[in-house]
Structures are given as structure tokens and as C-alpha cells.
Amino acid sequence: MLYWIIGYDITDSRRLQRVHRVVLRYAIPLELSVFLLxxxxxxxxxxMEEISSLIDPDTDDLRCYPLPARGLQERIGKATLPAGIHWSGLPSGQNSI
Structure with missing residues (x-):
């Protein structure tokens, strides 16, 4: 299993909705336009191919960053998932490693 952070900045609201729906099929939302795949x-x-077909390369921004397999995974602040739901790919507690 590999991990990537996908983020985007889409300038048109219609394209933004389409991109968001596509990314949700592949990845877990961490923020409004930041996802963990x-x-x-x-x-x-x-x-990435599906998203690329929807964006305007002149005005939109799409990024995908690989996460290291053995890198530090840490969360500070509000939990990503509701209390009582844990996904082993995300850090479980504040300042956890």
C-alpha cells in the first residue's frame, strides 16, 4: 500500500464539484480540497488521469505528493474522523506517531 496527498485549486465552481466527486471515489478527504489516497x-x-480530464490547466492547480512509507505520521488538532471511528492509515490521537 502506498500513500499520496492530493490537493487542488479549481477556479470554476462547476468544475470544482465534478473534481470533488471524482476524488471522493479514490481518496479520503482531510480538508476541503486536500485528500489522502x-x-x-x-x-x-x-x-489523476480522471481529474486531469476535468480541469482547465491554464487556471486550475492539481498536485499529488507521495508520502514516504516509513515517514512520520502525525495529527495535531481536530480529529479527521468522528469519535469512535478509527482507520489504521490515519494517526489516532493528537500528537500521535
Missing amino acids: AGHEIDKQRC
Whole structure:
């Protein structure tokens, strides 16, 4: 399993809604336009290809960053998931590693 952070800035509200719906099929939202994709290289490629077909490359911004396999994973602040729901790919507590 590999992990990527996907983020975007879409200038048109209609394209933004379309991109958001596509990314939700592949990744977990961390913020409004920042997502964690956990999967294989082919999953990331499919997601990026599908999003790329929807954006305007002159005005929109799409980024995808790989996370290191053994890197520090830490969360500070409000939990990403509701209390009582834990996903092993996300840090479980404040300042946890």
C-alpha cells in the first residue's frame, strides 16, 4: 500500500464539484480540497488521469505528493474522523506517531 496527498485549486465552481466527486471515489478527504489516497500506483494514475480530464490547466492547480512509507505520521488538532471511528492509515490521537 502506498500513500499520496492530493490537493487542488479549481477556479470554476462547476468544475470544482465534478473534481470533488471524482476524488471522493479514490481518496479520503482531510480538508476541503486536500485528500489522502491509499492504494497502488495504478489507483493514483487512474485518479489523476480522471481529474486531469476535468480541469482547465491554464487556471486550475492539481498536485499529488507521495508520502514516504516509513515517514512520520502525525495529527495535531481536530480529529479527521468522528469519535469512535478509527482507520489504521490515519494517526489516532493528537500528537500521535
